[in-house]
Amino acid sequence: MAKAAAVEVQAGDRSVRVSSPDRVIYEATDRTPEVTKLMVAEYFASVGDGLMRALRERPTALERWTSGVRPGMKLATGPQDKDADAFYQKRVPKGAPDYLETATITFPSGRTADEICPTEIAVPVWCAHMGTLTFHPWPVRRADVDRPDELRIDLDPQPGTTFGDAVRVAGVARELLEEKGLRGYPKTSGNRGVHIYVRIEPRWEFTDVRHAAIGFGRELAARDEGVTMNWWKEERGERIFVDFNQNNRDRTIASAYSLRPIVGAPVSTPMTWEELAGVTDPGEYNLFTVPDRVADGDPWASIDDVHHDITPLLALYEEQGSVEMNFPPDYPKMPGEPPRVQPSKKVAEHWDEDGNWIGPA
Incomplete structure (x- = not known):
């Protein structure tokens, strides 16, 4: 041919x-x-x-x-x-x-x-x-x-959880954001997860935005037992993981309106909060159906209207003790980061009862 x-x-x-x-x-x-x-x-x-x-x-x-x-x-x-x-x-x-x-x-x-x-x-x-x-x-x-102008909250379903679980947690996340005076814009990931974006003032460094995400995630986990902030997969259980490390330098998430490399050509689709709450099958939003949605208006049309102050989320991080968390393995060792030791391989005497490192420097 x-x-x-x-x-x-x-x-x-x-x-x-x-x-x-x-x-x-x-x-x-x-x-x-x-x-x-x-x-x-x-x-x-x-x-x-x-x-x-x-x-x-x-x-x-x-x-x-x-x-x-x-x-x-x-x-x-x-x-x-x-x-x-x-x-x-x-x-x-x-x-x-x-x-x-x-x-x-x-x-x-x-x-x-x-x-x-x-x-x-x-x-x-x-x-x-x-x-x-x-x-x-x-x-x-x-x-x-x-200096980022966007905080990204990645709600990642772990084995044993579903897209519906991510949608439920997204509703709790919305309430927390609004309590702190921030407006989040949700979208499907195009697979099983949910992403929430918050436009922010571009005056903080990557580490600050990451700490804001950690503070937010810890508070979300405190409010909902179906949420985890554990970096190590073996500790996450059947919960929704808030991937705080998506706010690091050179960490990115599939954009709104991107296609995903999954059977059926699904799209990472912007939603209103009310719309997201009723979605049961994210695969319904694909290359064939999404253009008609956009023709009727983009749910994220107003996302650039306001850039928020993340000080309330940084305050959460400080209230929680400003405890640093692990970075991805391809990162150089970062200031304040705990040792990159898989929990199942820890030496017990190097850690206190609260999980803090007390071993050799």
Whole structure:
């Protein structure tokens, strides 16, 4: 069969070339038709306002599935995954168009990179041409890449819990945020979880925002026994984990309106709080259904209207003793961080009854 010729997709004021338009990215299911590469590009163009609200002026890593999504395919998470089928692109790909702009970011290691910084919808559509399904924007704007303007609360269901459990906990999280004078905007993760975003004043460093997330998460766990803040998986149990480390430098979450590499082409979909409370199947929100929602209005249209003060959440962290928690394993050892010792491998005499490190320095 002859290879299909490249086609042009209208994206704002530009026409973007998409090669191999008939390549199947998602196979058909009993509820959704197959999805081609062209359909992915057209989807991003159709949700342009909402997608750009999530990406505009933000350094953004790309999750590229150049051969499409199939059961058993693997996403590379490091250089050891040489046989992976998909990968993260943290630097501008070769062949980028001249209208694509960049931002220079610094990784925890101190290395720097020029990352894609979308300023118009043609950029995400071109990224679809490059096999991108999911966008991973930093919680900063290009004007100041060291001070986040977004607090991200990631409610991550652990084995034995469900999306419904995450929705219930999200309701408790909403109450806590509102008590502290903050407005959160929820979305489905596109899988089993729920994400809540809070726009904040860009005057704190990453460590401050992380501490705000820790303070919030600990208080949430104190109010709901179905919530855990335990970093080590063996201690989490059948609870919803508040992944505070998603607020670290170079940690990102799938953006609003991103596709997820899961059968059925689900979308990480912005919701109103009332809407979220009634959702039982997040898979209903996919490439085929979400564009009609956006045509009726974006639930996150007002997210940039107010940037909040996180001092009340930092006060929670201080009231809780300002106790630092573990960082991800790829981070250098951080100030105040407890030893990175898996609980089942701890030496008992090195820890007091409250779980505090008292062993050798």
